[in-house]
Amino acid sequence: MSEEVKQESVSLYPVSAPATLKEEKVCIFGTGDLGRSLGQRLLQSGYRLVYGSRRPHSCGPIPSGAQVQSHEIAAQSASLVFVCVHREHYDFLGTLAPQLRGKVLVDVSNNLKKNMYPEANAEYLQRLVPGAHVVKAFNTLSAWALQNGPSDANRQVYLCGNSPEAKQAVAEIATKLGFTVLDRGSLCAARELEDFPLQLFPEWRMPMRLTIGLTAFFFFYLLIRDVIYTYVDQKKDNSFRIMVSLANKVFPIVSLILLALCYLPGVIAGFLQLYRGTKYKRFPDWLDRWMLCRKQLGLIALALASLHVLYTLIIPIRYYVRFRLAQHTISQIKENKTSPFDTTMAWRTDSYYSIGILGFGLYLLLGISSLPSVSNALSWREFSFIQSKLGYLTLLFCTFHTYLYGWDKFLRISSYKWYTPPGYMLCLVVPTLVLVLKLLLILPCVDKSLTRIRQGWEKTDPENDGKKSLLT
Amino acid sequence: MSEEVKQESVSLYPVSAPATLKEEKVCIFGTGDLGRSLGQRLLQSGYRLVYGSRRPHSCGPIPSGAQVQSHEIAAQSASLVFVCVHREHYDFLGTLAPQLRGKVLVDVSNNLKKNMYPEANAEYLQRLVPGAHVVKAFNTLSAWALQNGPSDANRQVYLCGNSPEAKQAVAEIATKLGFTVLDRGSLCAARELEDFPLQLFPEWRMPMRLTIGLTAFFFFYLLIRDVIYTYVDQKKDNSFRIMVSLANKVFPIVSLILLALCYLPGVIAGFLQLYRGTKYKRFPDWLDRWMLCRKQLGLIALALASLHVLYTLIIPIRYYVRFRLAQHTISQIKENKTSPFDTTMAWRTDSYYSIGILGFGLYLLLGISSLPSVSNALSWREFSFIQSKLGYLTLLFCTFHTYLYGWDKFLRISSYKWYTPPGYMLCLVVPTLVLVLKLLLILPCVDKSLTRIRQGWEKTDPENDGKKSLLT
């Protein structure tokens, strides 16, 4: 390979090449907070810096080491310009179009809320200065990170733009400032990047609302049954049960329901595909949205199950429990009779605990495989094995655990205080339904039809009556 | 920098440049499930789409918005072609070689099982159409992800190919569809990518089989000792012990053995290197394979240890335990004698629990540092500090915990029911062996030799008798 060819190829990277001189000059338009924070960091990383300002002589304090010039002069002295002004003031950039021709313009702006403008800020900028290479970048970082460098949730600079060279130049700077660069494609991804910093767990909202609703309902339901009923019926104040006993009923109940709700849309989708005989029709919107928040439902269910485990494990150190156990022993002695050992009882309670522990272990496994770094390392076959096969097994274990807890209580009339069923019965409805429906879906004949539909081969022909008949 | 140079450099990316026009046209060969799923997604992402089909007028339903043409015409209208046909039907592509010259061909195919063909599908395709730029991509995604965009285990598009420009063009599309791109190098990586979706935890198989084998063995061993022996000897049915007591013996026993097996190959390798006096000879195959599944062994051991912790913590809420404790108190009162407080007993049991908890804490630390995102953030010096130093400390703690559990039981003849030793004794064999061997290896004189061998400097000379003599 000849050295000449090499040199030529390098000259084709006119923007990034100067980075090697360690003294590359960059320009920042705007001396506000953002411009100053970013400027400070650029200076610390060894860049020479010039600010462009409308009033270069009265623009307020700027980081020491930087120059201030008018926009025109500043733009001409650097090949890369950070635009640190609000979108409302972009107009003046249109008049600078000749000076900005061929420059890389980095749009770092964000809006105060989503959909404020019909087009993304970066796209608007590109339209104003069509001769420049606009790159959207750095906007997903906090001001703190722009000033002080990367920290936990601020390691990654997402960028997008239409010119690979321009993106390369910005990536070079971002890397030098210590960030990791993630290329999100062409400029039409700008809107997505501009919305990113505004989001606050959007996909967690529906599951959280559901959780709060269910928790509140079961709390009051059980408050009435366990505390108020006792007070009315026996004039006994056991309100202290709210803190642990009640919590330890509400959490597992809501957890099991959420876990079941996590698998319900899957079986509904299965039956819908069977009924329609095709997988190419879109699901109804509510089902789509439901399926998209299954992961969140599952993780909240896991969190509540963990609380249930902790609440259960502190039972024996509770004052109330110790008091009652001692009373029981004392009364046995006083009455001089001992209850014999009940093997059935031992089997039942031990099974109940054991199944619960195994269910929780599987639950944890599902949670761990949801960690981004773990799920990225799995092939989708492995991931769906865990989330589907092990998921249903978890649901089965947890449901069985609850049935064992109930045992024969549903036969006793005393369980139905004020004609209400105990909480655990209510919470068994959805999981049982999901398990029964799933059982139907994995019957060999139904499973075969569904598999064929999901492989998409069979159902391109219009006459698909054969499959529908399976459901009648 | 002049604008002209800039333009020229852009013109050298003929494939990726049109991406900026938002209306790039891509072609898909094949109107089967895969082609339709991918097509739907491409159309949603703003691409224009043309299908190539053998029977353009009777090819079944295609997503609305796409055209269907004959292969020849379709190929000519786009610079990038997705090949969504089965490998068995690739032959026709050879006849299209002239039309495909210079095009980017994206091979998305998978096989039904490994090693079905002597060469990778993508390499075969490249051989059929030598003038095209074949890129292997998208095959690691599920059909669901191809149709609906990225989700948990389907975020990453692996690609490989010989032409950087072609890869760049495919990467651009993948990014636009919302995926993250991972470049796996040249086309000879295609086989690896094609095998990826077929795998189902290949590296977990051996450790899982071992775990199941050990668990089954110890379950039956302890069943005989704890349940059947009692029944035969005392005619007492304590079969209920299976659910918790037995499980809580089997899990910690298997866990400790697996943890020890995790460190055994390391010490074996050390002795082998000492004996051979070089680190450049390959280890025997069984040792290599063993070393490669150490992580899996450790994680299974951790899972079992966690179950052991949960099973231990529910002990005091078990019916059986509460019954026995009450009986004990009642019998003390009836016989009117109280057993005095035994300080040694208090020391011993408390130490036993405390060491166990600390061991489990270290165990968890090892587990957390095995998470991909955590281990990626560590330097290898840090990683090996945790996995080696802390790992042996964990093994030491857990082994000591088991010795404290045993205490002086090994002296009592009643422990050897039917002449069998208790389970905890059997499980101490391997960990003790590993710890003793490791102790030998860190003796200063041995350690020095081994360090020199591992640094590779010393042992290039043929006369390495000095080190060998250390072992005699």
Add this chain to the structure above:
Amino acid sequence: MSEEVKQESVSLYPVSAPATLKEEKVCIFGTGDLGRSLGQRLLQSGYRLVYGSRRPHSCGPIPSGAQVQSHEIAAQSASLVFVCVHREHYDFLGTLAPQLRGKVLVDVSNNLKKNMYPEANAEYLQRLVPGAHVVKAFNTLSAWALQNGPSDANRQVYLCGNSPEAKQAVAEIATKLGFTVLDRGSLCAARELEDFPLQLFPEWRMPMRLTIGLTAFFFFYLLIRDVIYTYVDQKKDNSFRIMVSLANKVFPIVSLILLALCYLPGVIAGFLQLYRGTKYKRFPDWLDRWMLCRKQLGLIALALASLHVLYTLIIPIRYYVRFRLAQHTISQIKENKTSPFDTTMAWRTDSYYSIGILGFGLYLLLGISSLPSVSNALSWREFSFIQSKLGYLTLLFCTFHTYLYGWDKFLRISSYKWYTPPGYMLCLVVPTLVLVLKLLLILPCVDKSLTRIRQGWEKTDPENDGKKSLLT
């Protein structure tokens, strides 16, 4: 697009292009351990290999399949040269400058300690051979990984260099050897890369020292109060309490203090900014360092809190506890009086446990969101919501948990053995302080000033007396 343009653009990648021939020849200077390990791996991956050696005929064993030549000849036969010699021996490379002109030189060297030389090894190499394209790479891998391919903490090859083509060529090789490539920018990042393998948890040192110091102090403090005092006062040996009871006091105490110390610098910084009226002045060094290790403080606090949970949960299976409970029951019977059920006591202990569990749950949530892969997936708004809002909530819960534990003990004179306050009182000082200061900061008037300062707009004007007056 014409095929010619395509070909031309490919010819501009003279270095990476030959990679597609599968038979690319690379050169390694140096036949020491590093050179041999790397060479073995390169040969296995299908590269042809030539070693450059000063004594090509007596350089010791080299991997079979490789040639050995003099440096001059070896350099000329490959376009890419791995420099596997120690920095002290780099001098000879200067004399080879003509042969190395235009070649890619990969510097894989590390130093034994930081700051041994005024400039990075790679920069020194570039200075010696200015005509070559130096790339720093592979130095962050262990020798084991270089020989055997990627494993846990050795998946990523960091590289930096001034020539994009040279980096591309090295990246191609690294990918082929199975590693993931992370580009760290230009050659001035070389020092950072060279320091990376030397580090052993640098940011954990201060928090670990603090933890050890606090743990030691509280251990001896409580040893005196709980064990020695009892021995002196009542001649009773309860030294067995060291293993569990003492540990279960020391761990939560240190954990709570560390959690508070994690949030203290934040409130100090807030007050400092309020006092100064600007966010652009740098914080004092000690505060900066403190803020940088908050994550580590929090994670250690979480680890200790987890130990506290485990130590608490084993309480009821301890011999000592069972003995005491039985004694209590027996004494109640003998004295023939039963203590009545105390509802206040039930409320208090249940609240104490419940708040503790919820606090620990939040603690875990903070820990999980600190995992690199999780925090990377969060926007900084989400991350700061969790770490700040939920963080203070955690601190509030844990502090309240401790106050409930203390209850009215601080009123009893017997709590102050030898005039020392109980441990839990000491540990409440810092958290209470942090919570009170935070409360002041979120008072509407103070919060408004602080927000304005942090947005940076308001304080560019020199007269900022208005804000200062808020603090007087």
